[in-house]
Structure formats: C-alpha cells, structure tokens
Amino acid sequence: MSTVLHGHDPASIEPVVNLCDAVAVLGSFPALAGVTMTVMRGEIVLLSGPNGAGKTTLLRLCAGLVALERGQGRVLGVDLANDRESVRHRVGMIGHSNGLYGDLTVTENVRFWGLTVGASESEIDLAVSRMGLDGRLAHLPVSRLSAGQRRRTALAGLVARRAELWLLDEPHAGLDAAGRDELDSVLKMAATAGATVIVASHELERASKLATRQVEVIAGQVRKVAAL
Amino acid sequence: MSNDRATSTPFTKGLGFFVLLGIALLIILGIFVSPADVNQGESVRIMYAHVPGAWLAYLAFVMTAVSSAAYLWKRTRSLTWDRIAGASAEVGVLFMGISLVTGSLWGRLTWGTYWTWDARLTTTAFLFVTYIGYLAVRGLGGTHQQRARRSAVLALLAVLEIPLVHFSVELWNTLHQKASVAGRGTDVEMNGLMLFTLFLGVVVFTLMYVWLVLHRQRALMLEDMLDDSGLDHALSERRAEATQAGR
Amino acid sequence: MSNTVQQRFTGTTVIGTARLIAAKDLRVELRSRVLLNQVLPFALIVMVMFAFALDSDAVLERVAPGLVWLAALFSALIMVSRSFAVETADGALDQLRSAGVPAMGIFIGKMMALMAQLVVLVTLLIIAAVVLYRAELSWAGSVLLVTTGLTATCGLAAVGTLYGGLAAGAKGRETLLPLLLLPVVAPVLIGATRATESAFGTRGVSTSQGWPWLGLLAVFAVLFSVSGAVAFGPLLDD
Numbered sequence: 001m002s003t004v005l006h007g008h009d010p011a012s013i014e015p016v017v018n019l020c021d022a023v024a025v026l027g028s029f030p031a032l033a034g035v036t037m038t039v040m041r042g043e044i045v046l047l048s049g050p051n052g053a054g055k056t057t058l059l060r061l062c063a064g065l066v067a068l069e070r071g072q073g074r075v076l077g078v079d080l081a082n083d084r085e086s087v088r089h090r091v092g093m094i095g096h097s098n099g100l101y102g103d104l105t106v107t108e109n110v111r112f113w114g115l116t117v118g119a120s121e122s123e124i125d126l127a128v129s130r131m132g133l134d135g136r137l138a139h140l141p142v143s144r145l146s147a148g149q150r151r152r153t154a155l156a157g158l159v160a161r162r163a164e165l166w167l168l169d170e171p172h173a174g175l176d177a178a179g180r181d182e183l184d185s186v187l188k189m190a191a192t193a194g195a196t197v198i199v200a201s202h203e204l205e206r207a208s209k210l211a212t213r214q215v216e217v218i219a220g221q222v223r224k225v226a227a228l
Numbered sequence: 229m230s231n232d233r234a235t236s237t238p239f240t241k242g243l244g245f246f247v248l249l250g251i252a253l254l255i256i257l258g259i260f261v262s263p264a265d266v267n268q269g270e271s272v273r274i275m276y277a278h279v280p281g282a283w284l285a286y287l288a289f290v291m292t293a294v295s296s297a298a299y300l301w302k303r304t305r306s307l308t309w310d311r312i313a314g315a316s317a318e319v320g321v322l323f324m325g326i327s328l329v330t331g332s333l334w335g336r337l338t339w340g341t342y343w344t345w346d347a348r349l350t351t352t353a354f355l356f357v358t359y360i361g362y363l364a365v366r367g368l369g370g371t372h373q374q375r376a377r378r379s380a381v382l383a384l385l386a387v388l389e390i391p392l393v394h395f396s397v398e399l400w401n402t403l404h405q406k407a408s409v410a411g412r413g414t415d416v417e418m419n420g421l422m423l424f425t426l427f428l429g430v431v432v433f434t435l436m437y438v439w440l441v442l443h444r445q446r447a448l449m450l451e452d453m454l455d456d457s458g459l460d461h462a463l464s465e466r467r468a469e470a471t472q473a474g475r
Numbered sequence: 476m477s478n479t480v481q482q483r484f485t486g487t488t489v490i491g492t493a494r495l496i497a498a499k500d501l502r503v504e505l506r507s508r509v510l511l512n513q514v515l516p517f518a519l520i521v522m523v524m525f526a527f528a529l530d531s532d533a534v535l536e537r538v539a540p541g542l543v544w545l546a547a548l549f550s551a552l553i554m555v556s557r558s559f560a561v562e563t564a565d566g567a568l569d570q571l572r573s574a575g576v577p578a579m580g581i582f583i584g585k586m587m588a589l590m591a592q593l594v595v596l597v598t599l600l601i602i603a604a605v606v607l608y609r610a611e612l613s614w615a616g617s618v619l620l621v622t623t624g625l626t627a628t629c630g631l632a633a634v635g636t637l638y639g640g641l642a643a644g645a646k647g648r649e650t651l652l653p654l655l656l657l658p659v660v661a662p663v664l665i666g667a668t669r670a671t672e673s674a675f676g677t678r679g680v681s682t683s684q685g686w687p688w689l690g691l692l693a694v695f696a697v698l699f700s701v702s703g704a705v706a707f708g709p710l711l712d713d
Binding site: 300354357358360361364365368369374377378381382384385388389392393395396397399400403 | 637647651654655658661662666669688691694699706710
C-alpha cells in the first residue's frame with residue numbers, strides 16, 4: 001500500500017496540533033475558553049462533550065477557519081495567530097454538510113477536489129477505491145447516493161486533496177449501522193496511511209473502538225484526556 | 229459611570245446649540261424674511277431645504293466611502309471608521325429621503341410634475357436605494373470585523389457604481405435633449421439675501437450632519453462595546469460552568 | 476485525462492482554479508439543465524408577457540431592445556441565485572474556502588461560466604425579439620450586436636458573481652440580491668439597450684450611433700471585472 005499522503009515525514013515527532021490555552025470567539029461568545037491539547041501524527045482522537053461545549057469551534061480553529069483570540073496554537077507547524085490561512089489547504093474539515101455537487105458523479109466530485117491540488121488521475125482513482133466507492137457507484141450522481149456513501153465521497157475528496165489532518169464533525173450522524181462501520185474502517189485506513197484524524201462525536205461507544213485517545217470538552221475547555 | 233453611557237461631550241453640546249440656533253435662523257430667513265421669487269413665487273422656499281439636503285446626501289456618501297477605505301487600509305484599520313461609515317450612511321439615507329421628497333414637491337409646484345428623469349435626481353434615487361441595500365448588509369450579523377469588511381467593500385463598490393449611473397443617465401438624457409433641470413435652480417433670480425439663506429442652509433445642515441454622526445457613531449460604539457466587554461465576563465462565566473459540570 | 480490536461484486544471488494557481496471552477500459550473504449545468512429547462516422558458520415567457528402588457532405591434536417593435544435587456548436582467552438574477560445555490564446546497568463554497576482555494580480564481584471561474592450562460596440566454600432573447608416583436612436586423616448591425624452582447628454579458632457576469640457571493644448564504648438572500656444588484660446594473664441596461672437599438676435600426680437610429688454606448692459597456696465590464704476579482708476574497712472571508 002503506497003503512501004497516500006504527501007509531506008509525510010515518519011521521523012517527525014512534532015505534534016500535528018499543539019494548542020495552549022486557546023481562546024476563540026463566535027461573535028462575542030467565547031466558544032473556546034482556554035483549550036490545551038496536543039495531537040500527534042497518525043492518531044485518531046475523539047472529541048467528546050455535550051452540545052454547545054465548543055467541539056465544532058475547536059475543529060474549526062484547527063482548520064484555520066476561526067481566529068485565535070488569545071493563547072497559542074500551532075497546526076502542522078503553522079502559527080494560528082499569524083498565518084492561519086496557509087494551513088487551510090493541508091487540512092480537511094467535513095462538518096454536517098459534505099461539500100459535494102449533487103449533480104456530478106462521485107468520480108467527478110473527487111476529481112474536482114483532487115485537481116485543486118493538482119492530483120493525478122491515478123491518485124483520484126485510488127482515493128475513490130480506498131473509500132469503497134469504485135465500480136458502479138463511481139459513476140452515479142452524488143445526489144443518488146446514500147448518506148453514508150456521500151460521507152465517504154467527501155472523505156475521498158480529502159484523500160485526493162492529500163489532506164494531512166482530517167477534522168470530522170459528527171461524521172456518523174445520519175448513517176445507518178452499516179454506513180457507520182464502513183466509515184470507521186476507512187478512517188482507520190486513513191490513519192494508517194499517515195493522516196491524523198480528529199473526530200467530534202456523541203457516539204462514545206463506537207468512537208472508543210475507533211479512536212486511540214479521547215479528549216473531553218466541556219464549556220469551551222478540555223476537561224479530561226484519556227487513552228483508549 | 230453614567231458618563232460612559234452618554235454619547236455627548238462638551239463639544240457636541242456646543243455644536244448642538246449652534247445647530248438649533250442656525251435652524252431657527254434658517255426658518256426665519258427662509259420662510260419669512262427672504263423675498264419670494266419673481267418667477268416661482270413662494271414655492272422657491274423649498275429650495276432652502278432641498279439644496280442643502282442634496283448636498284448632505286452626497287457628503288454623507290463621500291464620508292461613508294472615505295471611512296470604508298480607511299477601515300480597509302491596514303495602517304488605519306479601526307472599527308471606529310466602520311462605525312463612522314455606518315452612522316454616515318444612516319444619516320445620509322435620511323437626507324437623501326429629504327432631498328428626494330422636497331425635490332419632488334418643488335418640481336410639482338414649479339413644473340407641475342412630481343418627477344423628472346434628470347441625472348441628478350435619478351442618481352440621488354439610485355444612491356438612496358443603494359444605501360438601503362448597504363444598511364441591509366450591515367444588519368446581516370456576524371462578528372464586528374466581518375460586518376466592517378463586508379460593508380466597506382460594498383461602500384467602495386458604490387463609489388464605482390454611482391458615477392457610472394450618473395454618467396449613463398446624463399448621456400441618456402442628452403439623447404432626448406431633455407432640458408437641464410439644474411436650470412430649475414438657475415431659473416431663480418437670486419438676490420443677496422436668498423443667496424445668504426441658501427448658504428446658511430448648507431452650513432446648518434452640515435453642522436447637523438456632524439452632530440448626528442458624532443452621536444450615532446458613539447451609540448454604535450457603545451453597542452459594540454457591550455458585545456465585547458461581555459467577553460471577559462462571559463469567559464469567566466463559561467469557566468465556572470465547566471467547573472460545575474466537572475463535579 | 477492525460478497528465479498535461481490535468482496540469483491545465485491544477486487549482487494551485489488563480490488561472491488554474493478559474494478553469495477548474497468554470498468547467499465544474501458548466502458541467503453542473505450540463506447535467507442539471509436548469510438554464511435550458513427553466514431559465515430560458517422563463518425568459519421567453521417574460522417576453523410574451525411584455526407583449527400582452529404593451530398590446531401594440533408598433534410599440535413592441537420600438538421598445539424591443541429594451542425588453543430584451545430587461546428580460547435578460549431578470550433572468551440574470553435567477554441565474555446568479557442558482558450559481559450560488561449550487562455552492563451552498565452542500566457547503567461546497569465553504570469547503571472551497573476552507574481548502575484555501577484562491578478566491579480570485581473562484582470569482583473568475585464562476586464569472587466565466589455565468590457569462591457563457593448569459594450569452595446563450597441573450598442570443599435566444601434576440602431571436603425571440605426578431606420573431607415576436609418583428610424587429611429587423613441589418614448586417615452592419617450584427618457586428619455591433621455581437622460586440623454589445625459580449626460586453627454587456629461580461630459586465631453582468633462580473634457584478635452578478637460579486638454580489639451573488641455577498642448574498643450567498645445570507646438571510647433574506649432571495650430579496651437581498653435583487654435589491655443590491657438592480658441599481659448597479661442600470662448603466663448596463665441603458666447602454667445595452669441604446670446600442671441594441673442602433674444595431675436594429677429602431678426609430679431610425681443608425682448603427683454608428685451605437686458605438687459610444689459600447690464604450691460605456693466596456694468601461695463597466697472592465698471596472699467590475701477587476702473590482703470583483705479583488706473584492707471577492709474579502710467579501711467571502713471569515
């Protein structure tokens with residue numbers, strides 16, 4: 001199995017995500033009230049916590065989408081305070097929506113995202129098959145797929161884009177049991193291939209089988225960190 | 229503590245006093261003392277409200293554009309410029325409305341029509357609608373910086389748009405050889421007192437604009453401050469919430 | 476796709492991104508056929524409605540150029556709305572920004588795709604005007620007409636994409652977009668109508684009188700293409 005992701009340096013021990021007392025606001029509300037968290041390469045980290053705890057904002061902070069109001073933060077070596085725009089193309093975030101074009105086929109969607117970084121056709125095909133979407137499925141318009149298949153198409157886009165850090169917000173939501181199992185196996189595969197995955201989820205039981213570590217977020221801060 | 233909440237300062241109090249004085253003088257001169265026009269009769273008095281109103285509309289527009297540019301330029305970036313832009317737009321819309329209504333009435337009284345398609349009137353109407361759109365965009369929500377950036381870009385686009393509209397309408401009018409309705413003003417034989425009253429009107433309206441914008445932008449600042457100073461308070465509340473939940 | 480073709484589409488540069496986005500937009504249209512099945516019929520109905528309202532062959536022939544561009548404007552509103560609905564339906568625009576794709580490239584790409592569709596629309600409307608309103612087109616006028624069509628649609632595509640991006644995903648966007656866009660495109664309406672009149676020879680206006688209006692349209696197109704490319708990023712940003 002060739003390395004799917006570029007920029008992967010096995011010898012590097014610098015954390016992929018390193019946050020120290022990070023504060024981030026939504027409007028005037030302090031969604032993150034001082035988060036300290038470290039994630040190493042190849043980990044699958046589960047972010048747990050109640051609704052409104054700030055899990056989504058934490059993911060968006062790591063994606064460079066939200067400004068770092070106070071504290072320090074480095075993602076993939078990039079300083080979030082000064083330079084968060086440049087981390088964006090190396091990070092893939094999938095939230096409640098998938099970022100797909102319903103009228104285009106699976107392959108066309110994945111190719112579109114792959115081409116934003118100049119991926120070759122073979123990389124695109126590899127991404128599609130990695131996510132179990134090859135064969136007949138690949139040529140169907142995305143709108144005709146099941147929720148689970150759409151989710152995996154979005155993830156295939158991340159693979160094609162060579163994203164080094166995957167940030168997934170409730171990826172299991174709306175999927176049936178089979179869909180969730182499929183999702184878990186592709187995430188494990190992605191981590192093995194060198195991606196780092198952070199999953200925010202309510203599904204504690206399932207996610208504990210998937211993840212290597214659990215970080216609990218409550219009211220904008222990290223309350224508990226546990227190995228799984 | 230109560231002084232923090234007030235939007236007035238000794239300067240604005242003094243300014244306000246002069247504005248009131250000026251308005252009183254303007255009314256006296258405009259309505260009672262200055263002579264009626266030879267051609268237009270008493271209806272010429274609308275000019276004392278219309279011309280300054282139109283002048284203010286364009287001043288407010290320019291001010292919004294300048295403040296927006298000041299916000300966007302990194303060296304002078306400050307939310308104060310954004311608030312001045314917003315306050316100026318609000319006051320500007322008010323004066324644009326006055327200008328349009330008085331212009332329309334004046335036209336009715338002197339020419340018998342409520343509306344003509346001359347470049348200036350039409351452009352003012354476009355400016356009016358554009359600024360209503362601008363205020364709608366200001367109300368879209370988001371962080372203060374988002375609001376500031378979006379509206380600043382919009383204001384500068386309006387700087388492009390308004391001259392283009394004015395130019396197009398003027399070109400369009402020459403096609404139809406429409407009489408220049410700026411002539412509506414030049415039809416008036418202006419003697420010294422009328423000229424003075426007009427000039428006074430422009431000065432008084434300008435001072436009124438300054439007074440309104442100063443107050444309004446301070447009020448906007450207080451609104452923004454309320455959002456911000458909430459942050460420290462909210463931070464400690466949220467941390468307390470976490471400690472509670474942790475038990 | 477061969478590797479050279481791949482490289483042409485690479486989204487890492489502004490031009491590459493623009494090509495990628497434009498191709499994607501046109502491919503979506505090809506699949507969904509919204510322009511073909513919905514917008515063009517709408518535009519034609521509008522033309523027919525004008526005929527009902529104005530109720531006089533002589534008047535229709537006189538105002539045909541204006542009606543063409545009015546119908547084009549109203550259709551453009553729908554098309555801009557649609558162009559961004561495609562992006563916001565599943566959060567694709569957010570994904571594009573999250574992925575760090577250059578905003579200028581997104582702007583140029585969407586503008587090009589929009590312009591291509593507008594050209595199709597305006598061509599159809601002119602044919603409809605000739606058929607329904609009995610306008611007559613001379614050969615000399617055709618050159619003017621084609622140039623006018625291209626320049627005017629370029630300007631419309633630029634402003635449409637710019638303001639469409641502003642309104643995308645905003646609350647009340649269906650009503651916000653027309654409010655913002657229509658005042659801005661007034662110069663295009665004036666210029667394109669006058670130039671088209673000259674091309675048709677309506678009301679005895681000769682073809683040579685149309686070219687100055689083309690100047691106005693060209694200035695508009697250039698101004699807003701450049702401003703749009705520059706302003707699109709700040710408008711979209713978080």
